Amino acid sequence: MIAWTIYLTFLGAIAALLLPRAYARCVALGTTVAGCLLAVSAFFEAGDFGTLHTIVRVPWIVPLGIEYHLAADGISLTMVLLTGIVAVSAVLFSWNVRERENEFFFWLLLVVGGSYGVFLSADLFLFLLFYELVIVPKYFLIATWGSTNKAYAAMKLTLYSFLGGALVLIAFVATYVAGGSFDLHVLSQVHFMPQFQAWVFPVMFLGFSVLAGMWPLHTWAPTGHVAAPTAGSMLLAGIVMKLGAYGVLRIAMNLFPEGFQMWRYPIALLAVMGIVYAAAVALRQRDLKFVIGYSSVSHMGFVLLGLATAQALGVAGAVLQMFSHGIIAGLLFAVVGRMIYPRTHTRFLDELAGMNLSRAIPFAACVFAVASAASMGIPGFSGFVAEITILLGAWRDYPLLVIITGAGMVLTAAFTLRAFSLAFLGGKAESTPLKCDPITPAEKWGAALLIVATLAAGLYPKPLFDHIMPAVLSMHWLKP
């Protein structure tokens, strides 16, 4: 049933392209809502989340042993749920797109469908196919509908992504040669030589971590986020960056546990560097969207730190952080890209400061306050549960890094608060608020969806843990 998320989204993409212009938005909304409902129903269906269940398995390119093989466990289901939620809100926040709508929603749905595909595929070839399928539409979304420096940003993002993709491809080919199959089930039974793991793991990891925005390979992320249209940034930060982290966990770590053990200390170090460095850089940005772009890099550092713990709790926290950051980043980009920019025509903090935005668009101020709190890791929102779980996991092996991460958390609070104060509370209360259009219902619904998601995950994360924990515990190479 969950495989239909992929088919339905691709069908919707074609329909959005072919149907008359007026229907494109509605088709996109219908498709993403249907996908989201499918994801929710699959998420809440009882079952065994610990093992990778095969959903569809059809021989495809027989001579190479490539199969069309979809499978899901608790982690995939969590990520599919995230994709569903972010996709619906991304469509809602692009309701105002009035330029070449057919193509816009076509590309957007391709990204969503490709992401569903990545999270569900259990065959390396299929995985890579979907993975590359996500990258191409991103280029067109940014280059056509983008803003600030869009040609540069689109090119940079695509080149980085293809570089990552190429590294992953090399690693996959090597894995195929050594393991004799593309199938994850088969490969996970193979024990690769430690010497082999020692070099394949870092190659594959580097390939994936480009997309995950790992320091120092993150530079495509802020420029890409800034240039992308709102829905583009939401999908990019919300889902696409998670594809990289998901690939690290599902394929690189799962197939090469020994290689991972050899490299996990440098990875943890890079992760913490990313957390602190990106937060410090965000503190000095003038463009509000750059602040959020760097905050994404900082938060993805938590995901990598969680993965690098090699402990069940830390890895579970990393998955939770992927979910949480997807929602929160989506919300932040939605406020800046959709609620503020079209109304003020600027994103510079010092210019926004004079506009008294908290009076002009109080709804946006409220949403941004909630999103900032969630992003800072205030308890009650999903970010806190994820971060505390990651730090609990990280404590045993990296006590010093945990303390440095604490400094990073303070920096995060500082830059988030600075951005919020300057953007919304900068002016005098008496100064006349900017005259602008009221917030549309589409924006309200989109924001409400994401806020409910982050609050629900923060206040009652048990359903998420119930899915993630069994899957993580079944990874026998992790310490409990």
Next chain:
Amino acid sequence: MITLLILVTLTGAVAVSVAPRGMARLLALIFNAATLLLALGLWRGFDPMTGGLQMIDRHEWIPAIGAQYLLGVDGLSLLLVLLTSLVFPFAFLAQKADRTFCSLMLIMQASLYGTFTTQNFVLWFLFYEMSLIPAFLLIKIWGGANRDRAAMKFFVYTFLGSVGMLLSFLVIYRSSGTFDFAKLAQTNVQGRLMDVLGNSTLGFLAVWLVFAGIFVGLAVKIPLFPFHTWQPDAYSEAPTGVSMVMSGVLSKMGVYGFIRLLLPLFPHQFHVLGPWLLTLAVCSIVFSSLAAWAQTDLKRMVAYLSITHLGYCMLAIFAIDPVGSNAHVDDTAALSGVFIQLVSHGITAALLFYYIGLMEERRGKRGIADFGGLMQCAPLFCGWMGLALFSFLGLPGLNGFIGEFLIFKGSFGLAPVAGTVAVIGLLVTAIVLLRAIQALFSGPVAKSCEGFHELTMRENWIVLPFSLLVLWTGIAPGFLFHVINITVVQMAYYGADALQFMTAQFPR
């Protein structure tokens, strides 16, 4: 019952934000009446003769990280819940408020109820942090001229403290496997930490680091010297209602944390650091009272005196050396003093900030030099405000006296030197307040104060119940002791058990 209290407040926050524009404050007051009734119901249902937690509400929450939804009250929690329920309606009455303001205040109120009743660290931390954002926004949006700096300073200080505290508790959880306050108090946390971290110099250092993380986090919140510098800025820039709540209730979170979290967990550290901590408390008392002397702004003066008053609490807490062989009489006296002081400081500080708010409303300024001879144009105002000032000064017969008397009675027995030096604080406080009374109330009517009008009927009715409470607590404080007695005795004797326990563990 406790859950209901929190839920009603949160519902209020939502209801207020969608209510018609003019109705916000009325609605907030209605919800406050409901919470006050619920808190009184809690008091009624509370059995003062049994120790330990009562009315426990326990559910599984996040089993993966040992977080439970666990609420319960003992004497201390109940006392602070009652204080919260009293100060918040007072603050709402004192302040013009629009929808956002009321909504933020109610969120803060809910978080305070949560902080004072939660018995599991994760949930406690949730509520503790939940008060932070509303407080920041309340200062930032409705504050005075320097609000930006004050709000930022407040937030950064407190957040820094919270992160340290969070990291420390992660370490504690990793070593002891529980976040439950009661269970943590029973386990030998230091021993467990040493088991995990290794009984080496490094492990020993780590234990101290963990202790320091929590200590600083809580000390910032109170605030304790030298972590106090955010406080005068925040209190004086905040609007009247927010100053009332911040000094009246928010500052109690830190003291509460000391008693509930830190003292039971780290008796050995308190024992070793005892003299140094006492020095901090004495510095807090003496320096802040001297600083208050130098202030020309009434609000800053009261802010500094608040540090002095909470310094008395810290003096008593640090004097109760949980490992040393103290007389239980002194322990119980000091601890009861702390509890009573928390309540009386809450009420009195809120009253004083209210009066200063009224003066500012009438005159537009709040410097001591801007007023004079108020007695002649507004005798009633001076009478009521004088009552609050004298209570702040610790005059026998008023509520401030009871707490301070007990604290000093206890600390003279436990830590004679520190107690004696701290008396300077009492003297200076008296000088500061008497000087203020003289400058404000007596003398010829200042030119600018000729139009200063008397308390209106409405204002009279607002201050009456609180002033009566000041008198009542001062004359017949039995009703408060009734609530806290068993809790105090339990805590004091727990210290005695800890003594035997610790001497067995760490022979000196």
